[in-house]
Amino acid sequence: MKRYAVFGHPVLHSLSPKIHRTFGQQSGIELDYVAIECAPGDFAAALSSFAKSGGQGANVTLPHKQRAAELCNLLSNRARRAGAVNTLIRHDNGWLGDNTDGVGLVRDLTGRQGLDLRGRRTLLLGAGGAARGVAPALLEAGVGDVFVVNRDSTKADALIDQLGEPGRMHARYFDDLGTLGEFDLILNATSATRHGTLPTLPMSLVGPRTAAVDLSYGEAAIPFLAWARAAHAHTTVDGLGMLVEQAAESFFLWHGVRPDTDPVYTELQARHAALITAD
Incomplete structure (x- = not known):
């Protein structure tokens, strides 16, 4: 099974695992996507460990986006212009960094x-x-x-x-x-x-x-x-909405399939509204 993750601090609250699993179900793609919590000083080691365990791609959120760009040996044009990376793609010699935000x-x-x-x-x-x-x-x-x-x-x-x-x-x-x-x-x-x-x-x-x-x-x-x-x-x-759309662009970069974002957004928005009402 293909392995993916989102790195951040904090990140355990992230909706990205649910979003990508739903995209995978839509597309018939089996994948394992998890949230990995790591402090800024631990990010490089955590990413290296993930790669060694078979990680093929990752998203990066606060506060690691600029550090992620430094750890890539290849950058897309938009990542290079931003000086920050939120999407990592594994290749033979390291990581290609992109930015879908x-x-x-x-x-x-x-x-x-x-x-x-x-x-x-x-x-x-x-x-x-x-x-x-x-x-x-x-x-x-x-x-x-x-x-x-x-x-x-x-x-x-x-x-x-x-x-x-x-x-x-x-x-x-x-x-x-x-x-x-x-x-x-x-x-x-x-x-x-x-x-x-x-x-x-x-x-x-x-x-x-x-x-x-x-x-x-x-x-x-x-x-x-x-x-x-x-x-x-x-x-x-x-x-x-930005979260869902940037995730869809990351999914496309990893799998070559563009998922349907509207039902995912609608479901997450309804859940958020229900939580606010409950509070």
Whole structure:
């Protein structure tokens, strides 16, 4: 049986094993897909052990995406541009790294959510692996100027340098947020809400057509989306659809089969809604 995994810290809550098993059932492909918890300092060893045990592919989530890129001896064009990897493909001499986060996000926003991203003035909160994964695809989808805000300004500058779009992308501090005006698209790519905190965000960022998107899903997305609704954002979206779509792209890279994402998304969304109602 083919072996796959998702690496992260924390990761045991991940829906990826269920998603990929469902894709396998759809496609008639038998596979073993598990979640592997490992701290940042243990990731390289854990990945090596997985490869030696027959692992043929893996997904990578926080906080390992940039380290994963460093461990690959081959990178796809989109992984190289992002400087971060979320999908690993085993080959004879090591790992090929790719990044399906951006295409997954854009497919969800433009397809399932029906958003036209072209020309949208965009605020990207965060400059880590999650932000790096989606920024190139957003630019390719035609968004307007992108303002990157991160607590460590050097990371925001590094992201802009990585993408080579200095005229279109702009680094700012969190203290600048009150002076930036309204945005048509606001994306939360920080990990702060995973720890129960949300950076102070002025409501002046939100206008009548603003779409607010959290790249996380479940409880981690609640604080940001609650802020966006209180600010009267036109549209609020969590990262569940992105999760399913990026998984489908990974599945395609591994197996050459493109799964049907709609029934998987519908099932997971219904389960999430039921959990919120129960609480």
